[in-house]
Amino acid sequence: MLRREQEFPKAASDGEASEPGANMINPLWKQFKWPNDMSWAAQNLQQDHVNVEDGIFFYANLHSGEFSLAKPILKTMIKGGILSDEMGLGKTVAAYSLVLSCPHDSDVVDKKLFDIENTAVSDNLPSTWQDNKKPYASKTTLIVVPMSLLTQWSNEFTKANNSPDMYHEVYYGGNVSSLKTLLTKTKTPPTVVLTTYGIVQNEWTKHSKGRMTDEDVNISSGLFSVNFYRIIIDEGHNIRNRTTVTSKAVMALQGKCKWVLTGTPIINRLDDLYSLVKFLELDPWRQINYWKTFVSTPFESKNYKQAFDVVNAILEPVLLRRTKQMKDKDGKPLVELPPKEVVIKRLPFSKSQDLLYKFLLDKAEVSVKSGIARGDLLKKYSTILVHILRLRQVCCHPGLIGSQDENDEDLSKNNKLVTEQTVELDSLMRVVSERFDNSFSKEELDAMIQRLKVKYPDNKSFQSLECSICTTEPMDLDKALFTECGHSFCEKCLFEYIEFQNSKNLGLKCPNCRNQIDACRLLALVQTNSNSKNLEFKPYSPASKSSKITALLKELQLLQDSSAGEQVVIFSQFSTYLDILEKELTHTFSKDVAKIYKFDGRLSLKERTSVLADFAVKDYSRQKILLLSLKAGGVGLNLTCASHAYMMDPWWSPSMEDQAIDRLHRIGQTNSVKVMRFIIQDSIEEKMLRIQEKKRTIGEAMDTDEDERRKRRIEEIQMLFE
Numbered sequence: 001m002l003r004r005e006q007e008f009p010k011a012a013s014d015g016e017a018s019e020p021g022a023n024m025i026n027p028l029w030k031q032f033k034w035p036n037d038m039s040w041a042a043q044n045l046q047q048d049h050v051n052v053e054d055g056i057f058f059y060a061n062l063h064s065g066e067f068s069l070a071k072p073i074l075k076t077m078i079k080g081g082i083l084s085d086e087m088g089l090g091k092t093v094a095a096y097s098l099v100l101s102c103p104h105d106s107d108v109v110d111k112k113l114f115d116i117e118n119t120a121v122s123d124n125l126p127s128t129w130q131d132n133k134k135p136y137a138s139k140t141t142l143i144v145v146p147m148s149l150l151t152q153w154s155n156e157f158t159k160a161n162n163s164p165d166m167y168h169e170v171y172y173g174g175n176v177s178s179l180k181t182l183l184t185k186t187k188t189p190p191t192v193v194l195t196t197y198g199i200v201q202n203e204w205t206k207h208s209k210g211r212m213t214d215e216d217v218n219i220s221s222g223l224f225s226v227n228f229y230r231i232i233i234d235e236g237h238n239i240r241n242r243t244t245v246t247s248k249a250v251m252a253l254q255g256k257c258k259w260v261l262t263g264t265p266i267i268n269r270l271d272d273l274y275s276l277v278k279f280l281e282l283d284p285w286r287q288i289n290y291w292k293t294f295v296s297t298p299f300e301s302k303n304y305k306q307a308f309d310v311v312n313a314i315l316e317p318v319l320l321r322r323t324k325q326m327k328d329k330d331g332k333p334l335v336e337l338p339p340k341e342v343v344i345k346r347l348p349f350s351k352s353q354d355l356l357y358k359f360l361l362d363k364a365e366v367s368v369k370s371g372i373a374r375g376d377l378l379k380k381y382s383t384i385l386v387h388i389l390r391l392r393q394v395c396c397h398p399g400l401i402g403s404q405d406e407n408d409e410d411l412s413k414n415n416k417l418v419t420e421q422t423v424e425l426d427s428l429m430r431v432v433s434e435r436f437d438n439s440f441s442k443e444e445l446d447a448m449i450q451r452l453k454v455k456y457p458d459n460k461s462f463q464s465l466e467c468s469i470c471t472t473e474p475m476d477l478d479k480a481l482f483t484e485c486g487h488s489f490c491e492k493c494l495f496e497y498i499e500f501q502n503s504k505n506l507g508l509k510c511p512n513c514r515n516q517i518d519a520c521r522l523l524a525l526v527q528t529n530s531n532s533k534n535l536e537f538k539p540y541s542p543a544s545k546s547s548k549i550t551a552l553l554k555e556l557q558l559l560q561d562s563s564a565g566e567q568v569v570i571f572s573q574f575s576t577y578l579d580i581l582e583k584e585l586t587h588t589f590s591k592d593v594a595k596i597y598k599f600d601g602r603l604s605l606k607e608r609t610s611v612l613a614d615f616a617v618k619d620y621s622r623q624k625i626l627l628l629s630l631k632a633g634g635v636g637l638n639l640t641c642a643s644h645a646y647m648m649d650p651w652w653s654p655s656m657e658d659q660a661i662d663r664l665h666r667i668g669q670t671n672s673v674k675v676m677r678f679i680i681q682d683s684i685e686e687k688m689l690r691i692q693e694k695k696r697t698i699g700e701a702m703d704t705d706e707d708e709r710r711k712r713r714i715e716e717i718q719m720l721f722e
Helices: 039-048 091-101 147-160 179-184 197-208 243-252 270-278 289-299 305-316 351-374 377-396 415-436 442-455 490-502 547-562 575-588 607-615 652-660 682-698 706-720
Strands: 030-032 057-061 066-068 079-082 138-143 168-170 192-196 227-234 254-261 340-347 480-482 488-490 523-527 535-539 569-572 594-600 624-629 644-647 672-682
Touching: 030 706, 039 415, 039 535, 066 305, 079 091, 079 270, 079 289, 091 147, 091 227, 091 254, 091 644, 138 197, 147 192, 147 607, 192 197, 197 652, 243 270, 254 270, 270 289, 270 305, 305 624, 340 547, 340 569, 351 377, 377 682, 377 706, 442 490, 442 523, 442 535, 480 490, 488 490, 547 575, 547 624, 547 644, 547 672, 569 575, 594 607, 607 624, 644 652, 652 682, 672 682
Parallel strands: 079 254, 138 192, 138 227, 168 192, 227 254, 340 672, 569 624, 569 644, 594 624, 644 672
Antiparallel strands: 030 057, 057 066, 480 488, 480 523, 523 535
């Protein structure tokens, strides 16, 4: 990285490898060999004093019509690049190694802050700085990160820094009265200024209103009041859409050296790279016309070789990438990581889930088939996405399909369908409840409750409640179930008994009095309302359960029995599902057995920091369980304190899931990592796995062309409903 910043210009002459791309032909030119008659070329060689190789070949730019006898070398003038190491290989550590190895601009020989017009050093500064007249913060690196990673970057600087002369400043916008003064008028400016994409966007938006174009914006306050020595953007793929406010704001930041950190420089399409190239100010490719002419258009025309030749030439001098599979010259892995095991656990639907799924599937299939028959499938795309989302939700939990999660972008696009489905689903949920939750008539239910009230007239009578199987006394009232004969059981004990009896094809009889019992005719205790401590009997509702939650609880119990004190991460993309999981886990495990944490986009920075810090502390007496949204968990978090993960639902992009898992399986992990993915068999989730495999095979970025994207979307929809 130091060489990319041209801090060691003599390195190549000292016997080290030269810079990648140093002798690469400019991809806009093509090499041709002279015909056998070399007399004309030899004559020109003598006149022009070009080398022998240039006498064998000539070069043509087929785009501009130019010819050349000298090899047109690709020139790399930028200082910086793209650090694209695979997730978990220490991009943060590498970035701080660069910063602390070279904390200030070595071109400033007197090591004093200077005005931009200082001619002794201005030749080495970007030419655009001559126009903006901003002072140069030659001793400061600006690092822009997602908000969820701000604390982690701050902590990592403290760990890495061992110099009393260097420090960092976390910039929120209003906590520093004058950033310009701090960075350019003090003897010891901060070595690093940490801020977030949100702050950059807010400051840019605040001061750019009324400007006609991006080029008109010349802000001179806050982060935009100085020219930084170095700018590093973490999770740089956040700027991939050049039309977003965030991307435009980041582009407006000025720095001599620029670095992009991202494990996934391409997420959806090849054009994702353009924004990174523009941020790095890599000419001529940062000009959109050049990019479209030599990359986008050839790719859309299916001239893949030409497009990828150009992209390869663009990235060769600026891209640094290591993967976990790479080995050194001795055949040893570059990074020693413990093994990782990913297991798919396929589960059947519960009876209630099966009924709901079939109802939703019928609706979806009608919509898809009519779209295919009429040839307007993509016109109904948003409607179909809502159908697909509902099917995925019922695979997780019946309670999800009546809610609109914060991540449900597909729902917000089709409010009419959502309203229609909600009415139908409410009606269906009542049918499911009647069919599977209990088989009481109203009269039977009232009679049973009256019998139990005679035995348990008030709350005091529950204080000595005992499980008829394990004889635990007093029982946890949240987990107490009552049979028709009036006997009480722990929920876990009773259902283990029922499961055993069913597996042996034996009848169900009360373990206490041997009277016949029915698993669908049970009562539970609930509070009369949230503000009251009074308890009343209500029908027990297994329809509120899901196959996945049942399986998860079993796995967590097995883990607790075999190894108490494990730290566990549970991923889901639905925040509402995390809420349900939190409730189920809290209901199942007492506080002395497990501590539950939840981390999603609804937490403030202070709350996120507190959750992660507390979760990271090992507690050998009980499990620590972190419920983590896939969107938040896939971005930069370090969760090496945990070695067990459960993926509750699949995502369209396999790279998103890989990133989430790599929060655990990364540098610093000392234990083998075990990941379990819960998938409902014979459902849309299994078909999503097939789409994931296809994406891994052909790549997720092969859809720059609009026709290709349309074709691919149709294929994926058809795969889901085959």
